[in-house]
Amino acid sequence: MKIIAYIDKVLQIIYDYIIIISGSIVTILIMTGAFMRYILKTDFYGSEEIILIFGYWLYFIGSISASRSKTHLNADMVSIFTQNPRIISIKEIIKDLLSLAICCVAIKWCYDYWSWTIALKPRTSVHKIPYYFQQFPMCLAFFMWGFYLIRDCVTSFLDLKNIDTKVSIEIFKGRNA
Amino acid sequence: MTSLIALLILILAMAVGIPIPLSFFLCAAFICTIGGFNPLMLFSYGFNNQNSILLLTIPLFVLAGAIIDKGGIGEKLVQGLMKLCKGSKAALGTVTIISSAMFGAVSGSATATLSCIGSIMTPRLKEQGYKPGLIGAMLASSGVLGIMIPPSILMILYAWGTGTSVLACFLATIIPGVILITLFSIVNAYFVKKDPDMVNFQPLKKEIKESGERKQRSAVPAVMMPILLLGSIYGGVLTATEGAAFSVIYSLIIGIFYYHRIDSISFKAALVQAGETSGVIMVMLFSVGILSRMFMTENLPDLILNFLTSLSSNRAIILIMINLFMLVIGMLMDDCSGTVLSAPLLLPVVMALGMTPIQFAAVLSVNIGMGNVTPPCAPLLYLGGRVAGADVKEMLKPTFSLILFAWIPTLILTTFVPDLSLLLPRLMGYV
Amino acid sequence: GGKKSTSNASADGEKSTNLTSTDDFIPVEWRMANQHPNDSFVTLADKEIIDSIKEATDGRVNITLYPDNQLGDYMSVFDEIMFGSVEMGHISVNSAYDSRLLGTFLPYLATGYDQLATIYSPDSYLFKTIHEIESKLGIELMGFFCEGFDGVGTDVELTDAAVVGAEKGALIRVPAMDTFAECNIELGFRTTTIPYSDTYTSIQTGLADGWAGGPANLNYQYFRDVLNHFYDYQQVQEATHILISKTAFEKLLPEDQESIRTIIQDKCLDSISLAQEDEGKYKTLLEESGVTVVEFSDSERATFADAVRANVWPKLAQTFTQEFLDNVLASFNE
Ligand code: NA
Numbered sequence A: 001m002k003i004i005a006y007i008d009k010v011l012q013i014i015y016d017y018i019i020i021i022s023g024s025i026v027t028i029l030i031m032t033g034a035f036m037r038y039i040l041k042t043d044f045y046g047s048e049e050i051i052l053i054f055g056y057w058l059y060f061i062g063s064i065s066a067s068r069s070k071t072h073l074n075a076d077m078v079s080i081f082t083q084n085p086r087i088i089s090i091k092e093i094i095k096d097l098l099s100l101a102i103c104c105v106a107i108k109w110c111y112d113y114w115s116w117t118i119a120l121k122p123r124t125s126v127h128k129i130p131y132y133f134q135q136f137p138m139c140l141a142f143f144m145w146g147f148y149l150i151r152d153c154v155t156s157f158l159d160l161k162n163i164d165t166k167v168s169i170e171i172f173k174g175r176n177a
Numbered sequence B: 001m002t003s004l005i006a007l008l009i010l011i012l013a014m015a016v017g018i019p020i021p022l023s024f025f026l027c028a029a030f031i032c033t034i035g036g037f038n039p040l041m042l043f044s045y046g047f048n049n050q051n052s053i054l055l056l057t058i059p060l061f062v063l064a065g066a067i068i069d070k071g072g073i074g075e076k077l078v079q080g081l082m083k084l085c086k087g088s089k090a091a092l093g094t095v096t097i098i099s100s101a102m103f104g105a106v107s108g109s110a111t112a113t114l115s116c117i118g119s120i121m122t123p124r125l126k127e128q129g130y131k132p133g134l135i136g137a138m139l140a141s142s143g144v145l146g147i148m149i150p151p152s153i154l155m156i157l158y159a160w161g162t163g164t165s166v167l168a169c170f171l172a173t174i175i176p177g178v179i180l181i182t183l184f185s186i187v188n189a190y191f192v193k194k195d196p197d198m199v200n201f202q203p204l205k206k207e208i209k210e211s212g213e214r215k216q217r218s219a220v221p222a223v224m225m226p227i228l229l230l231g232s233i234y235g236g237v238l239t240a241t242e243g244a245a246f247s248v249i250y251s252l253i254i255g256i257f258y259y260h261r262i263d264s265i266s267f268k269a270a271l272v273q274a275g276e277t278s279g280v281i282m283v284m285l286f287s288v289g290i291l292s293r294m295f296m297t298e299n300l301p302d303l304i305l306n307f308l309t310s311l312s313s314n315r316a317i318i319l320i321m322i323n324l325f326m327l328v329i330g331m332l333m334d335d336c337s338g339t340v341l342s343a344p345l346l347l348p349v350v351m352a353l354g355m356t357p358i359q360f361a362a363v364l365s366v367n368i369g370m371g372n373v374t375p376p377c378a379p380l381l382y383l384g385g386r387v388a389g390a391d392v393k394e395m396l397k398p399t400f401s402l403i404l405f406a407w408i409p410t411l412i413l414t415t416f417v418p419d420l421s422l423l424l425p426r427l428m429g430y431v
Numbered sequence C: 001g002g003k004k005s006t007s008n009a010s011a012d013g014e015k016s017t018n019l020t021s022t023d024d025f026i027p028v029e030w031r032m033a034n035q036h037p038n039d040s041f042v043t044l045a046d047k048e049i050i051d052s053i054k055e056a057t058d059g060r061v062n063i064t065l066y067p068d069n070q071l072g073d074y075m076s077v078f079d080e081i082m083f084g085s086v087e088m089g090h091i092s093v094n095s096a097y098d099s100r101l102l103g104t105f106l107p108y109l110a111t112g113y114d115q116l117a118t119i120y121s122p123d124s125y126l127f128k129t130i131h132e133i134e135s136k137l138g139i140e141l142m143g144f145f146c147e148g149f150d151g152v153g154t155d156v157e158l159t160d161a162a163v164v165g166a167e168k169g170a171l172i173r174v175p176a177m178d179t180f181a182e183c184n185i186e187l188g189f190r191t192t193t194i195p196y197s198d199t200y201t202s203i204q205t206g207l208a209d210g211w212a213g214g215p216a217n218l219n220y221q222y223f224r225d226v227l228n229h230f231y232d233y234q235q236v237q238e239a240t241h242i243l244i245s246k247t248a249f250e251k252l253l254p255e256d257q258e259s260i261r262t263i264i265q266d267k268c269l270d271s272i273s274l275a276q277e278d279e280g281k282y283k284t285l286l287e288e289s290g291v292t293v294v295e296f297s298d299s300e301r302a303t304f305a306d307a308v309r310a311n312v313w314p315k316l317a318q319t320f321t322q323e324f325l326d327n328v329l330a331s332f333n334e
């Protein structure tokens, strides 16, 4: 258990650094382009291709970090209509299992796309940078999301078990009183 | 038929609480499978669709928002306004609303506006006896001013999805935004007046105490920011995307060297937080883009237009129905997804009715903005509640009053008076 | 999966088509994507192609057109034609898989409409080479469709517009591709590669003074409000590709394949005069809306072409390979 917690912590540090580095580079390169055009009167030719690579790393590593901290948006309506912890907990399990199933399909198709495109070696127009530098974070994001969804499923099951024991303790207490 | 079942699947998936991007993906995967398409197209489309510099504006504005929040710029803007605040009970509420609009001129997002202005104003409003429910509702609605006053992430998405001029879209939402400011202030004044419990009311005599040196710092660099930002974009120095990068750097520089609020730790924290928020938005755009593409294959715009025209031949009624359709989309999902999904679907429909893309940009902003404070999926309302320390229940009454007396009138005006949205773009020569 | 369609498809396809006769062929429904506005002559031509195909195949091939990038931009439509999720496309080419696919965009490849039939003919070196490359990607190239010569639209008046290399006094937006950037630098422009989506507003705010890379119709339809001048440099013939997914194409009866090929190639040949006509129409419209159209004489255009072929083409050899460039030049000097 300790080792998992350790790996988890190291991964988050890696995500943080990728976000910080790619976010800074994107900002600096975009401003450099403006500076070169407006002040130096030259063109930062092909900058778009470089910027977008870092952009994709920023987007998708950011999204992995969000799946770790469960901040992806959802429109959960069940918990508005009921406060019953058992129902909510069962709903959580259904939700996590379905999410995991959808994510697995996404991982499969994303992997298919990746292997299809990598065989054809597409490259950018100006600098001839292989597109896989940009496609990799996208595939990684779906893969890691699946990984964190497995974690969510496990915790949901544990939560339900805890609620069951808690409810039975309460019933037990009720009888005693 | 496929589209209808797909929509049903989408709503069910979201209702169970499956993350919105995965719900979109599920829906797109369904249409793809039923239609017998090669699923590789989903990722190919998603990847290429997102491969645009314009979209990078979004993380940059999110980042700028986080830095402005930490850098003391929001607080300076508010302090400037507070000096003008005379002693009426309603004045502080009005300050909150106007600060949100001013903050909106440097920030592209509603969430950033809400969380920054909310955290500054909530303690002051509470001190004057405002109820948390009213504060939360007011903050949530005012937060939308962050996207009504340019720059705006929503308008960037709209322009990206429909190929309309970003700068013209920015201008289109200003007058509807000003109407919202006025109506919010009136609703606020009404609630404050009706509230018998506001006994604690005391006119603000002293500026909230601040530690010595920081207080000396002038608000000028903060107030200069929107002027420099919008000035350089409209003055032909920077593109909108470069403007966003400029906001990041400007707010960073004055946050570090002038207001002394940002150090390397808070800078990293702001970047990581913004990176995560951008990740959430961009993955959502990724899947909602794919879904929108699948709906196109199914000819959904034609289906919608045919359905609407079969119900009525009256232009006004069709426009109202389109608004209701968008409202439902806005109720179900967040602002970014709602925009990306409804803009390409509905633009051909409203254009067939003679509405210009620029006016529709404004209608969509008001509508999707309202959807953002309308339960069940009301990210801004919930955020407002969290910032103000209010229950959703307490916020419902003021929220519905705001919807009824501010949002809906503005929406109707924007829909039926084209000049409201077209006047400024026309004056600046964008139409 | 997609891999299969790129390699083995042709063999499989021929076997199956030989067994099918006209009577028991089950009609197919295709999707065709283009990047052109609804009322453009290109979309009109695409509709005519679709109608002719339906007629010629006795309703065995039915095609629905999705105009105006409805199914995505040319990059993703090209991919989708490779997978077969879009069966047919009329688009600019995605050069990510092979730079030589940009061959139709070589600057000053042609210096007038009279040369286009030879240069883009199915027998030309250019066509054959691109056909072979696209074929390996699972795509059947049906023809090059001409849409007009690209000029430069500006809101300022150029200085020494006709002098190669003389400073033009204008910062113009060019696509981030060597073919466009190098050509305009050679002519004497200062270039910027800001995104196409920012171009209109940039000319409006004064960030840029104009743009290159579009024929008269685009300049009129999207840019006339911000332009004062249209310089008809005729740098590049805007030749788009009409493409069909190989998997889909090879499932058709041989006679239907043949009639489709003929219909499209006839239309592509027509496109040369259509484009010329359209160009004339939009130049007049530009003039009428207050944009001065600046034309160059044949000898001036010949000077541009000579300079660009001498100084820009060698730089493009990296992208296109010297062999390709030599063969293209040789083929149309014949
Ligand atoms: Na804003």
Ligand code: NA
Residues within 6 Å of the ligand: B330, B331, B332, B333, B370, B371, B372, B373, B374, B375, B376, B377, B378, B379
């Ligand atoms: Na909502």
